[in-house]
Amino acid sequence: MDTKPTDNEATALRPENPGGIDTAGRAGTPVQITLNAVLAALEDNEPKVLCVTRGDSPLALPYGPFDPREHRTFELGLRDWVTRQTQLSLGYVEQLYTFGDRGREGLGRSLDTPLEHLVSVGYLALAAAAAPVDDADARWRSWYRFFPWEDWRSGKPALLTDAILPALGQWVKSADGQTREQRRARVETAFGQQNLHWEEERILERFELMYEVGLVGERRASRTAIEKSAPNEDGLAARTGLPMVSDHRRILATAIARLRGKLKYRPVIFQMMGPAFTLLDLQRSVEAIVGFALHKQNFRRSVEATGLLVRTGTLSDQTGGRPAALFRVDRDALQNRADMGLVIPRLVHKPTGRRPTE
Amino acid sequence: MDTKPTDNEATALRPENPGGIDTAGRAGTPVQITLNAVLAALEDNEPKVLCVTRGDSPLALPYGPFDPREHRTFELGLRDWVTRQTQLSLGYVEQLYTFGDRGREGLGRSLDTPLEHLVSVGYLALAAAAAPVDDADARWRSWYRFFPWEDWRSGKPALLTDAILPALGQWVKSADGQTREQRRARVETAFGQQNLHWEEERILERFELMYEVGLVGERRASRTAIEKSAPNEDGLAARTGLPMVSDHRRILATAIARLRGKLKYRPVIFQMMGPAFTLLDLQRSVEAIVGFALHKQNFRRSVEATGLLVRTGTLSDQTGGRPAALFRVDRDALQNRADMGLVIPRLVHKPTGRRPTE
DNA sequence: CTATATATGCTCAGAAGGAGCATAAGTCGT
């Protein structure tokens, strides 16, 4: 270390001439900022997301403008209008992604008509319960209504086997040479049929692929001639979940992907649990989010190993069988170990049937 | 599934009245968008980042305005001005975070004077080599110049033991009761001294903590009385790395954190390697990024197990010892398995000395 | 009292990963 920090005490003020490599003569055009919220909560072992409608347009994620005069940060602005509109207390808020495409209406594809300069910042917010909302236009909906092929909790969805995968297969076969190989690889990575297996976190990749192939309801703003000849116009798009306004479904997919991933290395799941719960409650919640069934005993083993839970001492008699011990989160332990998430003991074999040893 | 998607074919157009929960009467104020780039590359086993200077203000990350009239997406805009200013070909570009704080100059703290409405989108970009840049004000610098305490490649930095940790300890002791316990927990999570261990990915958390305590050069815009009484004004800030303009050092920390994490589950490291390299080259590169030494044999074992590398057949005689086999990336394998990163066989015991069995 | 739930404890085996030993094949100085 030979150079000491500059003498002039490093004032953290922006220099007169903002020091980009080249800002000469180019002024950024002012744009509008919109905040999009994916508000997620669990209800009866279903993962739900708050949606709004306006007239007969498709569903939308709640969103509002960001006014920098009113709020110091995005997050404060978001919390403000969410709590003003709903009675929800947002425990956990996380920025997802900022979408700045001019052709954003078309999921990032080019568009023929010029669009307004719109930038939207997506946020994921977790609520402890899907509390009723005071807005007739707002409603909680299971997120698998938008992504039915993502719910493997009772096995591989028939929609996937019967419709989506064949359609993707056709799309692959409709090209040749290198393009074909690339398409095959993309489908394989996203949907993992042969060597790879289904990775729940790839939900965005899957959605974008399906969008590109034309398998979902949202219309692409423009298509090239080749893309127009895609063979999947048999109405499959009508069965692949509810469409949403603009690219909101993509934002939702981003949020789910983030949450599915984060579960594994941060204890976020407890933001969505009530004050006391059984281990099976917790398991069902995790299953709801990741979208597949877990191995019960192993789940319990690893959850108890975290030391994040303590027994309340009481039992739950809602089981229909032997009563289950009720647990609550150890707030202290949670604070001290904000790292660490849950092990997800994925069931590799059969989801339910216990196969005899032989 | 009872409700079929709406009949009107889900046009992906934004509805006339943008359907936020409540947009009535509130118009978002237009803001300026700035793109910040963390341009990273490796040079002689040092991780480098491109910095610019303007006059005698502190170093800055290259940044430029985003003009939606000119570029369709942020990423295109970024690539455009980076390639115009440098000869670098950006292989990999990834959005980091969008900073919208009004008090951004003060790292997100409140500020007394009103500021312009500025939003900046941070990007991480990886280049294959730290190629020379055609701008006298731009220069590659090791990122450990900004974060000297993050480089554990030759053991725990003395700066940490001698200065930073004691100062943090004082900060903890200067509070009492619950505050004290909270501070202790925060320091422990970020710097992991007792039960936890150093987690390289927590670089942002560490920097923000140090900022809050006043251990880094960047000045906080405003402080509360209590914070002003922090006991760490002994000039330590002059030794904790080079300061940067505004919150650029925070953006850099975000980028490093992202890269350190991503290594483990995406093969991004190959974006920063030349066409052919030895396994030790690869190891040194990974070590440069994560900031600590790896176990050589185990690193090699797991890298070879990925199947992402193929031997070129030639040997490197640059070793000073037995020649090493040269490898190159198997592009096909890389494409087919965009998932999977490298196992990081962290050395838990002594970095160098082999302790006799006894 | 019996069938049938669910809860909970425990064992077993394979895979992954942390460490270190041993050997191979170069360079450099004498």
Next chain:
DNA sequence: ACGACTTATGCTCCTTCTGAGCATATATAG
């Protein structure tokens, strides 16, 4: 040519993690 070093590379050992399944406990429904 030889000995001292240096780096490369192969292999073993052992512990921990984790996928699976068996066995037992304690309820409820008839």
